[in-house]
Amino acid sequence: MKSYNQTELEDAIHKFILYCSNYRNLSPYTIRNYKNDLLGFDNFLRTEKKYHIDDLDRSIVRKYIKHLNNLDYKRSSINRKLSVLRVLFRYISTNSEFGNKDLIMFGKSKSNRNLPKILNNRQMKDILDSVDISTFLGLRNRTLLELMYSTGLRVSELSFINKEDILNLQQIKIIGKGSKVRVVYINDESKKFLDNYLNIRNNKNTKTDSLFINKYGERLSVRSIQKIVKKYGNKAGLDLSLHPHMLRHTFATQMLSNGADLRTVQTLLGHAKISTTQIYTHVANKDMEKSYFNFHPRVTPR
Numbered sequence: 001m002k003s004y005n006q007t008e009l010e011d012a013i014h015k016f017i018l019y020c021s022n023y024r025n026l027s028p029y030t031i032r033n034y035k036n037d038l039l040g041f042d043n044f045l046r047t048e049k050k051y052h053i054d055d056l057d058r059s060i061v062r063k064y065i066k067h068l069n070n071l072d073y074k075r076s077s078i079n080r081k082l083s084v085l086r087v088l089f090r091y092i093s094t095n096s097e098f099g100n101k102d103l104i105m106f107g108k109s110k111s112n113r114n115l116p117k118i119l120n121n122r123q124m125k126d127i128l129d130s131v132d133i134s135t136f137l138g139l140r141n142r143t144l145l146e147l148m149y150s151t152g153l154r155v156s157e158l159s160f161i162n163k164e165d166i167l168n169l170q171q172i173k174i175i176g177k178g179s180k181v182r183v184v185y186i187n188d189e190s191k192k193f194l195d196n197y198l199n200i201r202n203n204k205n206t207k208t209d210s211l212f213i214n215k216y217g218e219r220l221s222v223r224s225i226q227k228i229v230k231k232y233g234n235k236a237g238l239d240l241s242l243h244p245h246m247l248r249h250t251f252a253t254q255m256l257s258n259g260a261d262l263r264t265v266q267t268l269l270g271h272a273k274i275s276t277t278q279i280y281t282h283v284a285n286k287d288m289e290k291s292y293f294n295f296h297p298r299v300t301p302r
Contacts, residue, residue: 008052009052013088016088025178027179038084116246118250118254119247126236128142130235137215141232150187150189155229161210169186178272182267225244262278
């Protein structure tokens with residue numbers, strides 16, 4: 001039987017998730033991540049025999065960070081989990097239902113920020129050419145890869161696109177993080193595949209309005225898209241594990257390398273802060289440095 005203290009903490013997490021769902025306009029994908037992160041934290045607290053809200057302090061958070069490090073979580077993943085805890089702590093502290101608790105906030109886990117990995121033009125061509133478009137599922141896969149590469153969409157955003165979000169094969173209306181709406185553009189190559197895909201997709205007997213569907217006529221899930229991307233990375237013979245965000249990184253870096261201004265890329269990516277977009281300028285600068293030392297006639301190639 002669960003103790004009162006366990007029930008109290010679980011109840012706080014449950015109410016916090018409901019609050020996020022009803023009042024913060026977060027996407028289902030974000031809500032799911034919040035719930036998973038908090039359930040993981042709750043499970044850790046049980047192993048530490050910490051069952052009460054009053055047990056939530058700096059020392060237990062430090063132990064939690066050490067626990068995550070021992071499990072080989074990346075710094076970015078740890079900071080994401082801490083960010084969720086920070087919001088939970090704030091929710092509990094400002095909610096009189098929990099007795100006016102004053103939970104202590106904490107900072108991020110310090111880390112050296114790694115530059116995002118990107119693909120070169122040859123690798124992207126190999127990935128796209130590895131798709132057999134003679135079948136409906138193959139055409140679907142080529143279309144979603146084309147859209148990810150040409151728009152920089154998050155995998156969750158791609159999964160949530162409905163047919164009516166396609167605006168005259170020119171633009172796509174996107175519901176991003178925090179339910180913020182933005183518009184991204186479709187280039188000519190992507191437009192060609194999207195048009196062919198829609199002609200077949202519209203004749204499919206399905207009840208969903210989702211743009212991308214699976215073989216059962218249901219919305220293609222985030223997990224399924226991740227598997228598709230990884231599959232074609234393997235087929236293309238890449239010496240890395242391809243994931244959807246790598247296509248997003250490649251889009252952003254190539255836009256900046258080819259002269260796009262930072263604000264434009266920020267808007268297209270749906271970043272709330274321009275500092276998030278600035279990481280790609282470092283990648284673009286590295287690319288320019290490599291080109292300089294490889295191609296300038298008076299520089300010894302590296």
